[in-house]
Amino acid sequence: MKAxxxxxxxxxxxxxxxxxxREELGRIRKENKADQKLNAITTYRDLRNKYKNEIRNCKLKTWQNFVAEIGNTDPWGIVYKILRNKIRNNDISCDRNRNRN
Structure with a gap:
């Protein structure tokens, strides 16, 4: 798998x-520890939100760097095609299936 x-x-x-x-929250729920449940829920939600926000930021920074590098060299290249929906996901998945055989 490609990273x-x-x-x-x-x-x-x-x-x-x-x-x-998340595992800790599951353990606490399973053992019915009501006194620790609220703390575990808030901890999990805070970490999950931080994790999701960091993913969004990393994706955005990578996309901006890609557009800055590639988009400035060829205005009708891959960036234009992606934004105008000229490239379809079905075409890409079909190519991957061919390479597996």
């Missing part, structure tokens, strides 16, 4: 923290 260009080690750390908080 996405916007992924970073910071996102990996945030993902692990979020998953641990």
């Amino acid at each position: 996405v260009p916007w992924w970073s080690s910071d996102l990996t750390v945030l993902r692990r923290q979020t998953m641990k908080a």
Whole structure:
């Protein structure tokens, strides 16, 4: 599997923290610990929101860098085609299926 260009080690750390908080929340719910439940929910939600926001920011920065580099060299190139929906996802998935065989 090919890694996405916007992924970073910071996102990996945030993902692990979020998953641990989610597991902890599940344990607390399973054991019916009402006194710890509210704290676990807020911790998980805060980490999840931080993780999602960081993903959005990384994707946006990567896209802006891509457009700045590639879009300035060829105005009718790949950036134009992506924005005008000239490239279809079906075409890409068909190519991937051909390479697997």
